[in-house]
Amino acid sequence: MRLSLFIFFILFALSGSFGQRVCGTLKYETSMFNKEFHSNQSNTQSRDTLPDEIISIPVVFHVLYNNAIQNISDAQILSQLQVLNEDYSRLNADASNTPNVFKPFAADVRIKFCIARADALGRPTNGIIRKHTNNVSYNIDDAMKSSVAGGDDAWDCNSYLNIWVCNLAGHNLGYATQPGDPADKDGIVIQFDALGKIGNLQPDFNKGRTATHEIGHWLGLKHIWGDSDCGNDGIYDTPQQSSYNNNCPSFPHMSSCSPNSNGDMFMNFMDYTNDACMNLFTTGQKNKIRSLFALNGPRNSFLNSSACDSVTESAGSVPANSTPAIPSEVSLSIYPNPIDHDLNIVALNGYELKGKSISIYNLTGSLIYKSTGLAAVNKINLSFLTSGVYLLKIGNNAEKKVFKIIKL
Ligand SMILES: [Zn+2]
Structure with missing residues (x-):
């Protein structure tokens, strides 16, 4: 093989390709932390969740833009909140696309996302911070989370979900911290043209599901294939599958370790399929998520957060x-x-x-x-x-x- 052709193949392999979902969460976790996790837990004594209580998550968006295109509109940002509230409530219009065999497993997680209306000091905010940055793009190294490094500092992660919106290098659509990661890094990062469902969006990722997926990680979920060949995601009602699915397979899609003829649950939000093909969380995933909010859970402090309330x-x-x-x-x-x-x-x-x-x-x-x-x-x-x-x-x-x- 000619050297130039060889180099081309190497570069192609390293860069990934357009049209496939690339979630940086696993790479981020393994490269940034030795799992010497800090506790995010508030000192404030709290309470346990009530049965099927709707849990409110105040959200603050940090928009870091290098040009006008990256400075996405308020409407695009608010369309993302709408998607989250549909997907985490099983109110998404495409819930009907869940194959009948999987419908009994589909769950309303009973989590509501609201735009922050007060900052940590109680001052009014519209929940959207915009900052020009000289960074043309960001790696998955948390620079966008630091004002000193040309980003914007996190708000208190005991009361807010931080969502940074910026231009990510290497075709990454987003990445998330997981419960227990350092407080000043806590939150998710989303590529500016994969956020929300209106505006100039990548065609395969134009329904706001990148944030649904990354918040799934922020709420303790793993990828549905367990990040290894026929791995285990720790959820009892997601079927084992050999690896991730890209694009939009047709049902049923079998893989080497499919437990039955239903095959992969490729329409789960924690797979890698296109936005238009994802449509459910399971009851097992719901239970895992909600366990984080229980007494002594790492996200328990959100039961006290009033940052969305106008009072x-x-x-x-x-x-x-x-x-x-x-x-x-x-x-x-x-x-x-x-x-x-x-x-x-x-x-x-x-x-x-x-x-x-x-x-x-x-x-x-x-x-x-x-x-x-x-x-x-x-x-x-x-x-x-x-x-x-x-x-x-x-x-x-x-x-x-x-x-x-x-x-x-
Ligand atoms: Zn992921």
Whole structure:
């Protein structure tokens, strides 16, 4: 073989090819971490998930653009949220394309994604940050997650799902961190022309399923083939398959380790098929995802996040460079939650509640209760509240903290 032809084949093999899904998550995990994981867990005492409770995930988008085309529209970004809310609720229009033999396994994960309406200090936001960058493209090395490196720093991963949108090198469509990865890296990265379902998108990846897939990783799911030949994804109801599927196979598609004549579940969101061919998570995947939100689970803190609720904006905006009076590492214990009778609010790490306002709002923003903190330990009788979800606000303006509480 002539040398130039040989080099061409080598380069082709290294670069991958257009038209195939390339997810960088496995490569990222193996190259970036020695699995010396840090805990993302909040110090705030929390509660367990309620049966089939809809879990809300506030989302912040960090759009890093080098040219106008990469600076995608708000409408394109919001179309991604719509896709996520359909796919994680089994409300996707193409759910009907799930083969009948697999339909009994399909699940409504009962997770809702909402655009962040307040930042970590309670200031109003539209949940979309835009920054020009001199980086023409990014490798899967987290540079987009660092303001110093020409990206944008993560928001608190105990309360927000960070989604970075940028131009990824090497045909990667996206990659994700997994539960337990370092907090300042936590989130997903999506190629700008594979995000959402409107705008100038790659034809095979134009229905927002790249983010559905990467958030699956962020929520603890593995690729359906277990990332090895006839591997194990740890999910009981996804059939074993020899490897990933590209493009759009026709059903049934058998592989060497198919357990029965149904073959591969290539339409699962955690395979590599085109956007138009993916349409389900299974009950096993749902259970795995929801286990992360249980008490002591790595994503449990999201049960407290109120970043999507407009009531947190009620204090108005504060200067962008103001320093919060309550340091972000301060933790408050709020228990029990759900509440039967008394609610206890205890400050840890020496932070005094004395003199701070304690307010409780309902979800329409009406003030239900107000008092002033008396000491480090506050016990509030809430037996007068009707059953439901409320927001507990401690402090005012830039120093406030907001928690979601449930009255039984
Ligand atoms: Zn993947």
